Amino acid sequence: MKSLIKSLAIAKKDVLMYYTKGPVVIFGILLPLFLFLAFSVGRSLPLNFLIAGLISMTVFFASTSVSPAIAPWEGQMRTLERLISCPIDEKTIILGDIIASMTFGVSISAVPILIGVVIGLIPSNPVVLLLGIIASAFCFSCLGLLFSAYPTNLPSTVMMISSLIRFPLIFISGIFIPVSEMPEWSRILAYLSPLTYFTDIARYSFDLMPAFPIYVDLLVITAFSALFLALAVELHKKAIYKRI
Amino acid sequence: MIAIEAEGLKKRFGNVEALKGVSFKVKRGETFGFLGPNGAGKTTTVRILTGILKPDSGKARINGYDVVEETLKAKQSIGVLPEVSNAYPDLTAWQNLMLVASLYGMRKNEAEKRTVKLLKEFGIYERKDSKVKGFSKGMKQRLMFCMALISDPEVVFLDEPTSGLDVLSARMIREKVLELASDGKTVFLTSHNMEEINMLCDRIALIDRGKIVTIDTPERIKAKVGGNVAVEVSFDKPVRLPRRLNAKKLGDKYIIYTTAVHETICEIVDYAKKNNVKIVSIDTRTPTLEDAFISLLEGTK
Numbered sequence: 001m002k003s004l005i006k007s008l009a010i011a012k013k014d015v016l017m018y019y020t021k022g023p024v025v026i027f028g029i030l031l032p033l034f035l036f037l038a039f040s041v042g043r044s045l046p047l048n049f050l051i052a053g054l055i056s057m058t059v060f061f062a063s064t065s066v067s068p069a070i071a072p073w074e075g076q077m078r079t080l081e082r083l084i085s086c087p088i089d090e091k092t093i094i095l096g097d098i099i100a101s102m103t104f105g106v107s108i109s110a111v112p113i114l115i116g117v118v119i120g121l122i123p124s125n126p127v128v129l130l131l132g133i134i135a136s137a138f139c140f141s142c143l144g145l146l147f148s149a150y151p152t153n154l155p156s157t158v159m160m161i162s163s164l165i166r167f168p169l170i171f172i173s174g175i176f177i178p179v180s181e182m183p184e185w186s187r188i189l190a191y192l193s194p195l196t197y198f199t200d201i202a203r204y205s206f207d208l209m210p211a212f213p214i215y216v217d218l219l220v221i222t223a224f225s226a227l228f229l230a231l232a233v234e235l236h237k238k239a240i241y242k243r244i
Numbered sequence: 245m246i247a248i249e250a251e252g253l254k255k256r257f258g259n260v261e262a263l264k265g266v267s268f269k270v271k272r273g274e275t276f277g278f279l280g281p282n283g284a285g286k287t288t289t290v291r292i293l294t295g296i297l298k299p300d301s302g303k304a305r306i307n308g309y310d311v312v313e314e315t316l317k318a319k320q321s322i323g324v325l326p327e328v329s330n331a332y333p334d335l336t337a338w339q340n341l342m343l344v345a346s347l348y349g350m351r352k353n354e355a356e357k358r359t360v361k362l363l364k365e366f367g368i369y370e371r372k373d374s375k376v377k378g379f380s381k382g383m384k385q386r387l388m389f390c391m392a393l394i395s396d397p398e399v400v401f402l403d404e405p406t407s408g409l410d411v412l413s414a415r416m417i418r419e420k421v422l423e424l425a426s427d428g429k430t431v432f433l434t435s436h437n438m439e440e441i442n443m444l445c446d447r448i449a450l451i452d453r454g455k456i457v458t459i460d461t462p463e464r465i466k467a468k469v470g471g472n473v474a475v476e477v478s479f480d481k482p483v484r485l486p487r488r489l490n491a492k493k494l495g496d497k498y499i500i501y502t503t504a505v506h507e508t509i510c511e512i513v514d515y516a517k518k519n520n521v522k523i524v525s526i527d528t529r530t531p532t533l534e535d536a537f538i539s540l541l542e543g544t545k
Contacts, residue, residue, distance in 0.1 A: 002349055009346035017334050078330040082391075085294045085326070086347040087319040244296060 010096025028065030032057040048206035051116040053175045056199040063105030067144035075153035075243030105137035123205040132201035142228035149235035151242035194224040245272040247430035253302035264454040275431040277445035323397035333377035348395040362390040382413030438534040480522040
């Protein structure tokens with residue numbers, strides 16, 4: 001419990017320090033919006049399909065924009081040394097960063113949901129959607145931490161690494177083309193992306209036929225979260241001392 | 245009781261052996277100075293003792309807790325003022341202190357009371373709601389000192405606490421160090437300022453190239469110079485003094501450490517007469533800590 005309170009203090013610090021940083025706003029909010037407009041304008045796609053896709057992209061980009069940036073910034077400002085000299089372990093720091101990143105993803109998801117409401121699209125399964133958003137924001141935040149496992153103190157390097165991974169994931173996760181309409185080879189790739197399963201939940205929440213049962217989506221997202229979290233903790237335990 | 249204990253600490257960074265078996269003990273309530281030239285291993289030692297770095301071998305304990313095996317218990321009783329300012333620039337002074345208090349597990353009420361007290365003591369209470377990025381170096385250093393003391397730690401590590409500060413801020417920091425000592429806290433102080441170390445520390449360790457050269461009280465270290473009087477002389481032009489005087493050139497002055505003051509001065513005067521040079525100034529004084537520092541370091545080369 002004490003450790004969780006300390007993680008929450010770190011998360012609060014992250015919120016105050018990093019939510020308004022340029023790369024977070026650009027990569028977390030503006031980029032998914034522009035990317036989405038670039039691929040949807042001029043195509044005659046149903047509105048519920050588009051809004052579900054926009055929600056998926058927003059949660060994905062927002063949740064993966066905060067967590068990878070924190071460690072290099074902290075290393076650069078020498079504040080990481082301050083944290084390590086306090087009576088907290090690496091897991092507490094990592095959990096704090098994940099909570100901050102996840103909260104950003106969950107909060108920003110309200111924007112496309114509100115856009116949907118304004119144009120008359122109300123999610124038919126809000127509880128499932130909320131569960132999916134929370135679970136996937138956690139999962140994507142853990143994934144974001146993996147991007148910064150390389151021990152550099154240059155946020156631009158980490159952002160480049162994260163872009164290299166995030167953009168391909170967008171195209172293979174059924175956001176622009178449903179998984180069922182993909183060729184066989186790209187369908188296999190889609191199954192390897194956690195974003196595929198959240199996109200499926202978002203589609204289901206807007207009355208579209210899901211590719212998998214919802215409980216499978218949630219289970220797979222949970223499994224990916226456990227894998228990413230375990231990897232992030234292991235890698236950051238080593239990387240954290242190389243940043244000092 | 246021993247507050248800080250280092251036992252055969254070794255640390256290597258690539259090909260560089262930063263620490264080659266550093267050992268010392270600091271008693272509870274003692275103010276312990278840690279001196280050494282740049283790159284000697286001071287900051288590496290402090291980082292190991294504060295749990296920021298892990299040693300390759302050797303042991304370090306704080307209040308009996310091993311800094312590697314029982315790192316959280318060891319860190320709970322320390323406060324750290326690092327060499328480089330590392331408060332969060334986009335947080336206010338208040339938010340920085342409350343963050344550190346939370347990380348030490350302090351209750352909100354207790355943390356707030358302590359924060360107000362420290363900010364007032366260090367003269368920055370009026371700026372408590374200002375972001376740290378707008379602070380001067382002196383104000384940042386005072387805030388960092390507050391952050392080091394927020395949990396009322398038993399052991400305080402101060403790494404170059406007055407480096408680059410204006411006279412008033414440096415004086416305030418020194419007074420706080422003396423207050424900590426009178427409150428029975430253990431202070432581990434690294435500094436390049438010899439006068440500061442001389443004035444504040446009960447004992448001093450001198451480290452060079454990863455090895456402890458000597459550990460003793462300031463006065464005993466000064467006595468190790470080899471003579472109890474330093475003769476400082478300058479001439480109207482460059483000279484080459486006899487080797488037996490063992491003179492050290494410092495700027496336009498020569499310093500000779502001796503126990504035979506009369507004979508040494510006579511020899512200098514004779515030399516000046518024979519070589520047709522004029523003595524511009526001549527002075528005698530007891531050796532300073534800086535003299536001892538230089539002499540001991542030269543002895544290790």
